[in-house]
Amino acid sequence: MSTRATAAPADQLTVRRSNLSLVLTHLRDAGPRSRARVASDTGLNKATVSSLVAELIDRGLVGEGEVQRVGNVGRPGQTVGLAPGGVVGVGVEVNADFVDVTALDLTHEVVLSRRHPADIRALGEQRSIELLVRCLDDAVVALGDSGCSVVGVTVAVPALVDSLRGRVALAPNLGWTGTALAEQLDTALAHHGIRVQLDNDANLGAIAEHAVGVARDVDDLVYLAGEVGVGCGVIVGGRLVRGASGFTGEIGHAPLNHRLEVCGCGRVGCWETQVGLGVLLTGCARGPDDPVLDTYADIDARLELVLARAADGDPDTLDTLERVGIALGLGASVLVNIVNPRALVLGGYFAALEHHLRPYVVHTLLERVVAPEAGGVEVRASQLGFTAASRGGAVVALQSVFADPTRVPVTA
Numbered sequence: 001m002s003t004r005a006t007a008a009p010a011d012q013l014t015v016r017r018s019n020l021s022l023v024l025t026h027l028r029d030a031g032p033r034s035r036a037r038v039a040s041d042t043g044l045n046k047a048t049v050s051s052l053v054a055e056l057i058d059r060g061l062v063g064e065g066e067v068q069r070v071g072n073v074g075r076p077g078q079t080v081g082l083a084p085g086g087v088v089g090v091g092v093e094v095n096a097d098f099v100d101v102t103a104l105d106l107t108h109e110v111v112l113s114r115r116h117p118a119d120i121r122a123l124g125e126q127r128s129i130e131l132l133v134r135c136l137d138d139a140v141v142a143l144g145d146s147g148c149s150v151v152g153v154t155v156a157v158p159a160l161v162d163s164l165r166g167r168v169a170l171a172p173n174l175g176w177t178g179t180a181l182a183e184q185l186d187t188a189l190a191h192h193g194i195r196v197q198l199d200n201d202a203n204l205g206a207i208a209e210h211a212v213g214v215a216r217d218v219d220d221l222v223y224l225a226g227e228v229g230v231g232c233g234v235i236v237g238g239r240l241v242r243g244a245s246g247f248t249g250e251i252g253h254a255p256l257n258h259r260l261e262v263c264g265c266g267r268v269g270c271w272e273t274q275v276g277l278g279v280l281l282t283g284c285a286r287g288p289d290d291p292v293l294d295t296y297a298d299i300d301a302r303l304e305l306v307l308a309r310a311a312d313g314d315p316d317t318l319d320t321l322e323r324v325g326i327a328l329g330l331g332a333s334v335l336v337n338i339v340n341p342r343a344l345v346l347g348g349y350f351a352a353l354e355h356h357l358r359p360y361v362v363h364t365l366l367e368r369v370v371a372p373e374a375g376g377v378e379v380r381a382s383q384l385g386f387t388a389a390s391r392g393g394a395v396v397a398l399q400s401v402f403a404d405p406t407r408v409p410v411t412a
């Protein structure tokens, strides 16, 4: 057989796959519209678009919607849009206090959201991974029962993550080092036929805010993940900044605390010894048995308690919020001086306590950022709470389908 005979169909398949991706991604970014409108938006001809849309419908990725007229002439067309339900991506965050699972469909609607409080450091690495497997297995089964098929899983870890090799290089607040997490999860979940990838929690938080959160309208942002550890995800020009080895964003370990307290990483004076969740909760606690320190209680409920005490004018709580707020502003000003983002998104517990922390942060930014008006940065509170990283994981899992819709088999 001549190579020339096989080259043309292979090229045609590549072009078709790329056009399927173009149409599906356009429907995600521009919303439902008629086939004629898709053709004029993308520059593809109408017959090609009809054929591509038919295939996307057969793969369960696109559905028909309402009838819509384009301009004043011609027949009205039926709109097509991303199919809700059905194909889903799953994100899981494992953090010091919890495992959070979120599944999003192609329209980025939440189809499953579960949080399991857990003391991950106390459980140890192997039992934590077993818990992670149980949480994932339960979620995939529940999604299957409700007619959804999972296209991929992304796990968020508060760690230096080697995404390419699927390894957790170092997670100081979990006590993990050199963990081949993706491989272990792939093996444990092989019966579901699902591939697992890993990323840093703050990177995925930034991706979530840019895709579905409060930073959808900007392409330059810093997302600050306020959890037991503190890290940031940086998006510049619409792209996540990873750095030479993938370890960008470890601001939590910048030496900003002159009191030289010992950090989870073993160094002294790291920023997170002033602004980490543990510091906040310890500062607000009335003793070692205070419910705000109960790692088996849901984190949102514990933060509600902090808010209630602040509303009652509890002096220890208000002093702690002021101390954390000023320190948060100082670290944020370092980031804003370096990155000059349009938006600084406060995530995790920083968002839950935004009402108290924001005035200190804004004041400090105006004082410490050398550019006039702090370089035009807007401080925004995440509305995704502690689900930001898991949502970002689900967004990333879905990206494989937008890049290549033929990954989803024809079902019609």
Ligand SMILES: [Zn+2]
Residues within 6 Å of the ligand: 252, 253, 263, 264, 265, 266, 267, 270
């Ligand atoms: Zn540190």
